[in-house]
Structure formats: C-alpha cells, structure tokens
Amino acid sequence: MSKYQLPDSPTIYDFLVMSLTSKDLIATFNWDPFLVQAIGRAMRYTDNISQVAFLHGNVAVGFCEEDNIMGNVGMVCNCGKPLSPMKLLYPIKDKDYSSDIAINKSWKTLSNALEQAYMVTIFGYSAPKSDVEAVAMMKKAWGSIDDRKLEEIELIDIRDEEEVIDSWSKFIHTHHYSYHTSFFDSTLAKCPRRTCEATFDRLMNCIWLDGDKGFKENMNFPAIDKLTYKLIEEERKTKGTKKWLSNPYH
Known part of the structure; x- marks a missing residue:
C-alpha cells in the first residue's frame, strides 16, 4: 500500500488539504499514504498546513519514541535514526488505543481539538459498531450537546440524510448541522x-455567502493556486499577530 501514488491531477485529498490551515486538524482512520502525499504537494504552495492525527496508524508515517517525533516513515530523526513505521490498528471490535505511543498521541491531539472546535466536518465516516470505543472517546472530548449550542457539525456522506444524522445525533445540537453528499457542496470547498470565518459570518453576523467562489471539481493545480494564493499571502502577513483573517466569500 505504501507504494500507491496519487495521480498527477488534483484529488479530493489535495482539495481537502488546501482548504485548511494550521488552526485545523485532519483526523483520519485511513492507512493509505494519499493524505501524506497530498500534504507534500500542498507544501509547494504554503507551509500553513493542517495538523494531522492518524488514529489507526498510517503506512507512510513514522515515529521516534526517543524524541517523540512523527514524520514521513524512514526520515532521519534528530537522534540520527530513521523514523520507524507506525503501528496499524485493524478493524476489530476491541482496539488498543493507549499502548502505542504514536497512536495514543494522535488520539490526544484529536481530543484537544474537539474540546476547542467551533466547527467539525465528518467526511464519509459512518461510526461503525467496530469503532464503538473510538466514537465514545470522541464524544467524551466533545462533551454534552447542551454545552455546544453554537458549534456546527458538517456531514459529508453518500448515505441517506436521516441515517447519517442518526449516527451522529449525540454530537449535534438541535439544527446545528449541514448535510452534503459531495465534498464540493461543503463549506470546505x-x-x-476560511471555513470558520465564513461560517461565523453566515450564522452569527447574518452575512450571505457566495457559494460560487470556492473550489470546483474540474480545477487543476494552477487554478487552485490562483484561488488560494492571496489567502495564503494574507495568512503569511498576519502570522504571529492578532489580526482577523478576511472572509472573501460574500
């Protein structure tokens, strides 16, 4: 699986990575190397990349227990040794999320992010019965829905809406959710x-958004660059300051 390669044209992985910044977190159960490859491609345009948590391990990711460093598998660590491949967790009912340091670190990262999140997008994850413990850990970090009255849940799934909502009902406060069957209909795309900025403007400041200014399914990399380079430049200029980023989507 580690030898698989993304095609030369943009994929959903590329659009996903380019839609987020370092204030965000991608938490994935996937083992495949495609997300790691997409991050590498995005770094041709910016180093303001989303954090990542590999909840079941990943074939392209390595870890050094001595220095507590995670990176591309085989990369030389500060200690001079190559990063060892992450352990992979298999789809069985009882998974051990705590004994492996790298996987436990990923779960702590997700828990911290969920506690502070304003917006959570759940992309194609059905919360299967084999992941009961995983969902329980996420719910513990998210807390009571009565304490998350302003937060938004965005769901991207090809299943029927009612079935999807039922899967995540313990995370959704009343009507504070949106449902899409395509990534390109989501706030990310x-x-x-500027997903949080745009969502806050839409819901709290009652500002109408223009849904035609974002990513399109047939975009190539030059088109993605053209759409995002001004945003990336603004991020660079405001880094380390308390200035709010602009919302160009209205």
Missing part, C-alpha cells in the same frame, strides 16, 4: 482556508 465553497470557502477554502
């Missing part, structure tokens, strides 16, 4: 790199 329609408002890349």
Whole structure:
C-alpha cells in the first residue's frame, strides 16, 4: 500500500488539504499514504498546513519514541535514526488505543481539538459498531450537546440524510448541522482556508455567502493556486499577530 501514488491531477485529498490551515486538524482512520502525499504537494504552495492525527496508524508515517517525533516513515530523526513505521490498528471490535505511543498521541491531539472546535466536518465516516470505543472517546472530548449550542457539525456522506444524522445525533445540537453528499457542496470547498470565518459570518453576523467562489471539481493545480494564493499571502502577513483573517466569500 505504501507504494500507491496519487495521480498527477488534483484529488479530493489535495482539495481537502488546501482548504485548511494550521488552526485545523485532519483526523483520519485511513492507512493509505494519499493524505501524506497530498500534504507534500500542498507544501509547494504554503507551509500553513493542517495538523494531522492518524488514529489507526498510517503506512507512510513514522515515529521516534526517543524524541517523540512523527514524520514521513524512514526520515532521519534528530537522534540520527530513521523514523520507524507506525503501528496499524485493524478493524476489530476491541482496539488498543493507549499502548502505542504514536497512536495514543494522535488520539490526544484529536481530543484537544474537539474540546476547542467551533466547527467539525465528518467526511464519509459512518461510526461503525467496530469503532464503538473510538466514537465514545470522541464524544467524551466533545462533551454534552447542551454545552455546544453554537458549534456546527458538517456531514459529508453518500448515505441517506436521516441515517447519517442518526449516527451522529449525540454530537449535534438541535439544527446545528449541514448535510452534503459531495465534498464540493461543503463549506470546505465553497470557502477554502476560511471555513470558520465564513461560517461565523453566515450564522452569527447574518452575512450571505457566495457559494460560487470556492473550489470546483474540474480545477487543476494552477487554478487552485490562483484561488488560494492571496489567502495564503494574507495568512503569511498576519502570522504571529492578532489580526482577523478576511472572509472573501460574500
């Protein structure tokens, strides 16, 4: 699996990575190397890349227990040794999320992010019965829905809406959710790199958004670059300051 390669043209992985910044977190159960490859491609345009948590391990990711460093598998660590491949967790009912340091670190990263999150997008994850413990850990970090009255849940799934909502009902406060069957209908695609800013403006400041300014399914890399380079430049200029980023999607 580690030898698999993304095609030369943009994929959903590329659009996903380019839609987010370092304030965000991608938490994935996937073992495949495609997300890691997409991050590498995005770094041709910016180093303001989303954090990543590999909840079941990943074939392209390595870890050094001595220095507590995670990176591309085989990369030389500060200690001079190559990063060892992450352990992979298999789809069985009882998974051990705590004994492996790298996987436990990924779960702590997700828990911290969920506790502070304003917006959570759940992309194609059905919360299967084999992942009961995983969902329980996420729920513990998210807390009571009565304490998350302003937060938004965005769901991207090809299943029937009612079935999807039922899967995540313990995370959704009343009507604070949106449902899409395509990534390109989501806030990530329609408002890349400013998802929270745009969502806050839409819901709290009652500002109408223009849904045609974001990513389109047939975009190539030059088109993605053209759409995002001004946003990336603004991020660079405001880094380390308390200035709010602009919302160009209205």
